[in-house]
Amino acid sequence: MKKFNKKLISVLITAICISGLCMQPQPAYAIKKNKETTQQDVTYSNERHSIFSISDCIAIAIRYNPAIRSSFYNEEIYKSQIGRAWANYFPSLSAGLDLSRSGSKYSKEIYYGMGRSTYNTLGYVPKVSADMLLFDFGKTKAIADMAKRQYEGAKEDTKESINNIIYMIKTTYYNILFADAQVKVYEDTVKDYELQLSQAEGFYKLGKKAKIDVVTAEYNLGKAQLNLVQARNILEIAKVQLSKIMGIPEYTNYELSDKLPIGKYSITQDEALNTALNVRPELISAQKNVEAAKMNLRALRREYAPDLGAYAGYSYGIGNKYNLTSTQIGVGLSYNGLNILKVKKSIDGGSAEYKKAQADYEDIKHNVYLKVKESYIDLQTAKEEIVIAKLALDQAQEQYRQVTGRYKAGVGDAIELKDGENTYLNARLDFYNAILNYNTAAASLEKEIGMPIEISKDTIIKLNPEQL
Numbered sequence: 001m002k003k004f005n006k007k008l009i010s011v012l013i014t015a016i017c018i019s020g021l022c023m024q025p026q027p028a029y030a031i032k033k034n035k036e037t038t039q040q041d042v043t044y045s046n047e048r049h050s051i052f053s054i055s056d057c058i059a060i061a062i063r064y065n066p067a068i069r070s071s072f073y074n075e076e077i078y079k080s081q082i083g084r085a086w087a088n089y090f091p092s093l094s095a096g097l098d099l100s101r102s103g104s105k106y107s108k109e110i111y112y113g114m115g116r117s118t119y120n121t122l123g124y125v126p127k128v129s130a131d132m133l134l135f136d137f138g139k140t141k142a143i144a145d146m147a148k149r150q151y152e153g154a155k156e157d158t159k160e161s162i163n164n165i166i167y168m169i170k171t172t173y174y175n176i177l178f179a180d181a182q183v184k185v186y187e188d189t190v191k192d193y194e195l196q197l198s199q200a201e202g203f204y205k206l207g208k209k210a211k212i213d214v215v216t217a218e219y220n221l222g223k224a225q226l227n228l229v230q231a232r233n234i235l236e237i238a239k240v241q242l243s244k245i246m247g248i249p250e251y252t253n254y255e256l257s258d259k260l261p262i263g264k265y266s267i268t269q270d271e272a273l274n275t276a277l278n279v280r281p282e283l284i285s286a287q288k289n290v291e292a293a294k295m296n297l298r299a300l301r302r303e304y305a306p307d308l309g310a311y312a313g314y315s316y317g318i319g320n321k322y323n324l325t326s327t328q329i330g331v332g333l334s335y336n337g338l339n340i341l342k343v344k345k346s347i348d349g350g351s352a353e354y355k356k357a358q359a360d361y362e363d364i365k366h367n368v369y370l371k372v373k374e375s376y377i378d379l380q381t382a383k384e385e386i387v388i389a390k391l392a393l394d395q396a397q398e399q400y401r402q403v404t405g406r407y408k409a410g411v412g413d414a415i416e417l418k419d420g421e422n423t424y425l426n427a428r429l430d431f432y433n434a435i436l437n438y439n440t441a442a443a444s445l446e447k448e449i450g451m452p453i454e455i456s457k458d459t460i461i462k463l464n465p466e467q468l
Contacts, residue, residue: 044251053257057169057246064247065165071158078151085144091132098125129313134331137305138298146295153288159281159450165245167447171440172242177260178436179235185428186228192421193221199408208410216414220421260435262386263455265442269376272449276372280450283368286361293357297350303343306333368448375445382438383460389427389434390461396427 044050052060062068133140197217203209239252277283313328403420406412438460446453 044248046251046253048253050254051257052254054170054173057173057242058166060246060248061165061169062162065245066247068158068161068165071154071161075151075154075158078147078154081147082144082151085140085147088133088136088140088143091130094127094129094131096127098127125315127313127315129311129328131309131311133307133309135308137302139302139305139307142295142299142302146292146299149288149292149295153285153292156281156285156288160285163281163447163450167443168245169242170443170446172238172245173256173258174260174436174439174443176235176238176242176256177258178432179231179238180256181260181432182429183228183231183235185425185432186224186231189224189421189425190221190228193217193224196407196417196421197221200414203410209414213414216418220418260432261439261455262435262459262461264383264458264460265379265445265453265455267376267445267453269373272372272376272445273369275451276368276449277365280368280448282450283361283364286357286364290354290357290361293350293354297347297354300343300347300350303338303346304340306335308333371448372445375441375448379438379441379445382434382441385434386431386438386460389431393427393431396424400424 050056197214197220200209200213200217204211204214236252239254240249243249243251308331310331311328312330313326315326400420400423403412403416407414407417442453442455
């Protein structure tokens with residue numbers, strides 16, 4: 001368990017660096033929780049209420065997500081293969097015990113008649129022997145080097161797994177924040193329609209408005225209440241999704257401590273591409289696979305070389321009339337089942353595997369290049385959409401104020417009021433959706449480059465207090 005905790009702490013540090021949490025301030029309770037989760041398991045029961053930041057969610061996922069834990073153990077599997085390769089130089093011991101019964105039977109003609117005589121022996125021979133490889137002209141070293149590259153590739157696969165989990169957490173986290181903002185928008189809409197229904201009923205009683213205004217207001221209120229119920233359901237489903245990614249699927253009694261961020265992500269396209277080509281775990285893992293295939297080819301080519309080994313043996317026979325002791329010790333060169341055609345075909349296959357690994361690396365490299373450019377373009381587009389959505393929100397808000405004032409004054413009608421309300425409602429949702437798209441695009445770009453993007457304290461746009 002202590003070994004696993006040390007491994008967990010090191011991977012947690014790696015995850016923090018990948019996610020960019022080391023570049024962002026964390027609340028004190030978040031830092032304390034991260035420390036606690038690396039030392040002992042925390043039971044998350046719905047009887048306990050929690051407040052999670054995005055750093056908390058990532059720390060919990062590192063601890064409990066089964067995909068990450070699987071990657072940990074996959075590393076250990078490949079690490080053990082390095083030792084198994086070097087074990088060829090470790091002595092091989094053999095021991096045995098032979099139990100035997102032997103004798104002779106003969107007859108002899110004697111003057112007084114026939115005679116018979118028998119001779120039997122029962123004995124056992126314990127044997128002990130040892131063989132040790134002294135040198136195999138680099139075959140074992142090549143196999144060990146291949147295992148080492150595979151182990152290094154497995155470590156990069158773990159980083160890539162963490163990278164993917166962090167991306168999933170961030171996008172789901174932002175979706176929850178958007179769903180929460182959507183709930184608040186519909187709650188405000190319900191309150192507005194409740195007020196409008198009260199006004200319509202008052203005007204109707206005074207004879208200033210027709211019955212249709214009351215019916216329209218009742219319909220609008222019912223529609224808004226339905227939208228609110230659906231928005232709350234979407235919020236709960238998003239929380240279930242986040243819980244599943246964190247590895248605690250049954251726990252949903254928590255709140256998020258953040259709001260949708262609107263800070264500027266500062267990075268150029270060239271910086272993103274250079275970073276991805278240097279640190280993207282998937283790309284480094286593919287490079288390690290190329291090196292492993294090269295080491296495998298080297299090992300196969302050295303199969304033509306003999307093995308230099310030492311051997312020793314000892315046996316002692318007990319139970320015979322004359323005990324037999326045997327001792328052997330020596331050094332020699334040997335070929336163990338050398339099949340020239342088989343070795344030749346193995347080399348051909350190893351060469352093809354090496355070339356395939358190189359082609360796979362180039363393919364992944366091209367995909368990374370493409371994905372980084374696409375994500376970067378999406379980020380810049382989403383940034384522009386926020387500015388446009390903010391202008392539309394300001395216009396819709398001003399229009400809504402005017403039609404609301406007209407209706408209160410008894411000048412406007414219910415249709416005009418409903419159009420203004422719908423325009424303002426959609427503008428608010430579009431604005432929050434634009435912020436969501438911007439942050440998910442940033443999370444996607446971080447995933448593709450394998451490193452966090454620096455976010456400045458300056459915001460893309462300025463918000464009025466009522467627009468937060």
